[in-house]
Amino acid sequence: MRKVIPILVAVLTGLTVLADFFITHPILDLVGRTLLQWAMIVAAFAFVAGLLNIFFTHTSRVFHREKGWGYSIVVILAMWTVLVFGFVGDGPHGYVVSWIFRYVQYPLQATVMALLAFFALSAGYRAFRRRTLESTIMLLSASLVLLGYAAIMTDLWPVSALKEWVLSVPAMAGVRGILLGVALGITATGLRILIGMDKPYSD
């Protein structure tokens, strides 16, 4: 029974929402809408679970003096600071929380992202070499696209037009193939869950 009930709940919920997608009926619409709103609440509650997980994990690291426990103290202090000012102050748009977001989180994340440019250059320097025919084609394509992005701001517009062709024809063909594959995979996964073959909710 402990295994059957979760499967029944999942299958009935999925079929109801799926039927609501194709059938217009007042009761079905109401049930489907309610289930979707429940899903939103559960998804939002996942943040609470994640918050508790982070707190207990880093607290454990501090108590056991694990490697890097000093950083865990910073994480815990920052977390409680934002939480306290978020609840006590004017909420997430209050002055303190907004200041922390704008002048701490925002620049720190942007800095980490900016470092990717340097790493990408090193990786490109190492990776793009004429080893095989395929790697040579990849090198030429990447060079063409990069040159196209660069030339769009210069007077080398023919190169930019060539870049547009690379992105519009071969690259788009590849992307469409990926998207179609993803869609088929989602469909197959959904069907397996609906008929109870896959149980990601109980694994």
Added chain:
Amino acid sequence: MIYCPNCGTANREGSKYCNQCGARLTPEEGIICQICGTINSPENEKCVNCGASLKPAPPPEEKPAEELPKVPVFPEEIILTIEEEAPDFLADLRAKVQEVVLPEEEREVVPPEEEKPIFIAEERYEEEKPSEEEELLPPPAEEKPAVAVEYREEELPDWLKEAEEIVLPPEPSAPADWLKEVEIPWLEEEIVEVPVLAEIPPWLEALRPVEKAPEAPPPEEEAEEMGVLQGLKGLLKPAAIFGPPEKIPLRGEVAELSLGGEEVQKLIKLKPAAPAVKIKAPPKEIRTHRLLHFILLLAVLIPMLLGWPSMPSGSPPTPPGVEKFFQTVEALPPGSFVLVAFDYEPYMAGEMESVAYPVLTHLKGRGCRVALISLNPAGPALAQALGERAGFLYGEEFVNLGYIPGVEAGLRALGTSEGWLVRYDYLQGKPLDSFPAFQSVKGLKGWNLIVLFSGQSSTLLGWIEQVGSMVEAPMVAGVISGLKPYAEPYLGSGQLKGLLGGMADAAFYEAMLGKPSAATRAAPVQAFALLIALLVILVGSLMRGESHA
């Protein structure tokens, strides 16, 4: 093998120091384990190899003679007589057993060589502590001969008397000379006392000294060809991986074996000391990448500081997605309702704000009323800041709907809800029905345009797939440049009416709008840095060619 007294590692015979920890393997004063033969440090109480106790057995407490328990003991004469006779007796018994049990072809006498290990063990045992015979036999005392005489005369059974009559030779013979050399005190005394000696038993025969035969010249062994042992011959034996256990070296043998190790030490001392290890400079690969990073840094900093390059003065062809985007916004009547989704993380804001800002400016110029929404928890804060920066008046021209959790489920719920999915706004916490400017729109109904600013494919595809079929309003998207290939198919299919991909497209949008801003300043710098990066990659490819790292 020699087991290290420090870490227990098995080392080759002859090793003086442990290969694992460097500890000395042949201590000047060590204790040899009685069980496994490992040499232990004098301070060790237990063997490092087998864990056996290294402490010698405590001597028996000396008690007064009257308190000693009376244990029936065979007199030395009888024991000696029995041991002397045992070989014949045992030989007869062994022969009878073989006749009964073993087939004829398998009957054979155990060669004395096979008994040698037993003798060696006994010899080692005698070196460390009193022999078993010494422990069993009482110390020499004056009253023992009398007891022995009485015991022989009165208590001997008949079968033992017969054996004595058979074994004792008619004439006494003197003990062998070599036997006198054997230092067994109790045995010498008994030999003197017993007038008649029987045949020499095998265990005693094994003690006979053997004259050393002239040693054959050792076979020529190959000398070590490399390392500190270069030129050394015959000092290190190859260690057998599988085979019978090797003989455990005794203390004296260990000293002999360690001689090779000392010679090796001398040889090492004679060799010139290796030059000190210098602190190496970073590998060439690391230096190359540091140079690349420095070049990229200059490629970004110099154009930013010098204001070069700038947008081309001519009329470059505007990308079609940008053109469509601009025309879609331009076609909105004043007062139109526009739902704008901010679905990107703060680390993408550097590029995405350059894309979103000219669009918001355009919408503001068209007199549109804008509602901001996000599928990302950090999105409402980003949207709020950018809405205020674009000059919208909160509550009258724009409202922040906040965060919608659940991505696909949230979008589906947003599309199916009859009223506002969220009841309160993000900034002021007021009911959304209290904003008069937005009374005519609820949920996904009543909007004239939906604008997606997305940094992730999941949110972009979620809007297009979940919401696109539920609304009649056209959808346009502004994405980071890396996501543009994913959005291009939807532009071609008509599901997206316009597309801005990255900072370069935003610069074109600003050019069409006639209000140059951040994208106009940053896009040429970005293009210049990309050009330098491309040159670096091409140069690296040409220089390195087909070689491997």
